[in-house]
Amino acid sequence: MSSAHSTPPALLDLSTYLLSRIGKAARGRLADRLAQRGLRLWDMAVLAALSDFGPHAQRDLVVRLGVDPSDMAKVVDQLATGGYVERARDPEDRRRVSVSLAPAGRDLLAELDAEARAVQDELLAPLDPEERARLQGLLLRVHQGLG
Amino acid sequence: MSSAHSTPPALLDLSTYLLSRIGKAARGRLADRLAQRGLRLWDMAVLAALSDFGPHAQRDLVVRLGVDPSDMAKVVDQLATGGYVERARDPEDRRRVSVSLAPAGRDLLAELDAEARAVQDELLAPLDPEERARLQGLLLRVHQGLG
DNA sequence: TCCTATAGTGGGTGCGCACCTACTATTCTT
DNA sequence: AAGAATAGTAGGTGCGCACCCACTATAGGA
Numbered sequence: 001m002s003s004a005h006s007t008p009p010a011l012l013d014l015s016t017y018l019l020s021r022i023g024k025a026a027r028g029r030l031a032d033r034l035a036q037r038g039l040r041l042w043d044m045a046v047l048a049a050l051s052d053f054g055p056h057a058q059r060d061l062v063v064r065l066g067v068d069p070s071d072m073a074k075v076v077d078q079l080a081t082g083g084y085v086e087r088a089r090d091p092e093d094r095r096r097v098s099v100s101l102a103p104a105g106r107d108l109l110a111e112l113d114a115e116a117r118a119v120q121d122e123l124l125a126p127l128d129p130e131e132r133a134r135l136q137g138l139l140l141r142v143h144q145g146l147g
Numbered sequence: 148m149s150s151a152h153s154t155p156p157a158l159l160d161l162s163t164y165l166l167s168r169i170g171k172a173a174r175g176r177l178a179d180r181l182a183q184r185g186l187r188l189w190d191m192a193v194l195a196a197l198s199d200f201g202p203h204a205q206r207d208l209v210v211r212l213g214v215d216p217s218d219m220a221k222v223v224d225q226l227a228t229g230g231y232v233e234r235a236r237d238p239e240d241r242r243r244v245s246v247s248l249a250p251a252g253r254d255l256l257a258e259l260d261a262e263a264r265a266v267q268d269e270l271l272a273p274l275d276p277e278e279r280a281r282l283q284g285l286l287l288r289v290h291q292g293l294g
Numbered sequence: 295t296c297c298t299a300t301a302g303t304g305g306g307t308g309c310g311c312a313c314c315t316a317c318t319a320t321t322c323t324t
Numbered sequence: 325a326a327g328a329a330t331a332g333t334a335g336g337t338g339c340g341c342a343c344c345c346a347c348t349a350t351a352g353g354a
Contacts, residue, residue: 006211007290008195010256015271015279016173016263018286020188023170025293026163031340040340041167048155059301064153068343073303095301095350109157116163124162126292127285132162135285138278139165143154145273146172178310187310206331215313220333242320242331300351307344314337322329 026123033115042067042075043084044116047101047109050085055100057090084108173270180262189214189222190231191263194248194256197232202247204237231255 011017031041045065050056056064062072076099079085084105090096101109124132158164178188192212197203203211209219223246226232231252237243248256271279 006200008192008199010195010199010260011192012287012290014260014263014267015283015286016177016267018283018290019166019170019270020174020177021170022286022289022293023166023168023173026170027167030163030167045155045158048157052155052157053153057301062301064155069302070304070344071342073301077303093301093351097302113157113161116161120161120163123166123292124289126288131285134281135289136162136165138274138282138285139162139169140159141273142169142271142282143159143165145270146169204331209331216331217314217333217335218312224333240321240331244332296354298351298353301349303347303349305345305347307342309341309343311339312337313339315335317333317335318331319333320329320331323327324325 022123026119029119029122030116033119034112039112040075042071043079044109044112046072046075046079046099047084047105047112050099050101051106051109055098057096058099059096061099079105169270173266176266176269177263180266181259186259187222189218190226191256191259193219193222193226193246194231194252194259197246197248198253198256202245204243205246206243208246226252 027041034040034044042065046061049061049064053064058072058076059069061067061076062069065072067075076085076087076097080087080099082104084102086100086102088098088100090098120132124135127135174188181187181191189212193208196208196211200211205219205223206216208214208223209216212219214222223232223234223244227234227246229251231249233247233249235245235247237245267279271282274282
C-alpha cells in the first residue's frame with residue numbers, strides 16, 4: 001500500500017492528501033479487525049448508537065447514521081442473528097421495528113472499542129499523549145463542520 | 148452521507164473513527180473535483196511525482212507510489228493521451244519507458260493543487276490558520292509513521 | 295371506506311479499487 | 325546461443341460500498 005518511501009512533497013503539503021491517506025489506513029485497519037469477527041464498520045456504528053441513545057426504531061437508526069434503509073435492514077438482521085440486538089414490533093405502530101441492544105451486544109461493543117483503540121495506538125504511535133489529545137480536539141471540530 | 152446529526156459519542160471519542168470519516172470526506176470531495184476533469188486521484192499523484200522528482204521510468208513510479216504495474220500502465224496511458232505526460236523508450240534499456248511531465252501537465256497539476264486547497268478550505272473551515280498548521284504538522288508525523 | 299404515506303425487506307446495479315494472470319519485448323547470465 | 329529475469333501491457337476478477345426499485349404490511353387523512 002502506501003509505500004512509505006518518498007511521497008511527492010507536493011502531496012505531503014496538502015492536508016487533503018494526508019487526511020485521505022491516513023483516513024484510509026484507519027478505516028482499513030479497523031475494518032480488517034472487524035472482518036475477523038465477520039463484522040463491518042456499520043455493525044459497530046449501530047451498536048454504538050444503541051448503546052449511547054438507547055433503543056431506536058430502525059428508521060431512526062437510518063436517519064441518525066445516514067445509511068440506506070435497505071442496507072440498514074441487512075445490518076440489523078445480521079446483528080439480530082448473532083444475538084447482539086433484539087428486534088420487536090412496536091405495538092403502537094406495528095410498521096415499526098424497535099431495535100435494542102442485547103447484553104451480548106454490549107459486550108461486543110466493548111471489545112470493538114478496544115480494537116479501535118488498538119488501531120489508534122498503532123496509527124498515532126509517533127505522537128505523545130498530549131499531541132494525541134490535541135489532534136483529537138482538532139479532528140472533532142473538523143468533523144462537526146462536515147454537515 | 149455522514150448526517151452531521153447526533154453521531155454516537157462512543158464513536159466521536161475514537162480518533163480512528165474521526166480520521167476514517169474525515170478522510171473519506173476529503174478523498175470523496177477531491178475525487179469529485181478530479182472526476183469533473185475525467186481524472187482520478189492516481190493521475191494527480193503521478194503528476195506530482197514527476198513534478199517533484201523529474202522523469203521516472205514507469206517502474207519507478209510503480210515503486211514510489213505503491214501501485215500495481217498494470218494499473219500504472221493505464222494511468223500513464225491516459226495522461227499521455229491527454230498530453231499531460233510524454234512517454235519515451237529509454238535508449239539504454241529499451242524495455243523501460245521513461246515518463247516525463249509535459250508543459251500541459253505542469254499547468255494541470257497547478258490547477259489540481261488549487262482544487263485540493265479549495266477542498267481543504269471547505270474541510271478545515273472550523274479551524275483558524277494557526278490550528279490548520281498545527282493539524283498539518285501532526286498529520287505529517289502520523290503519515291511518516293505509516294510504513 | 296378509499297387513497298396516500300410510511301416502515302421495513304429482498305434483490306439487484308454500478309463504481310472504484312486492488313489484485314492477478316497471461317503475454318510480448320527486451321536484457322542479463324552463463 | 326539458451327534460459328532466466330525484467331519492463332510494460334491487456335484483460336479480467338472479487339470486494340465493499342452506495343444506491344435504487346419493487347413489494348408487503350400497516351397507519352393516517354379525506
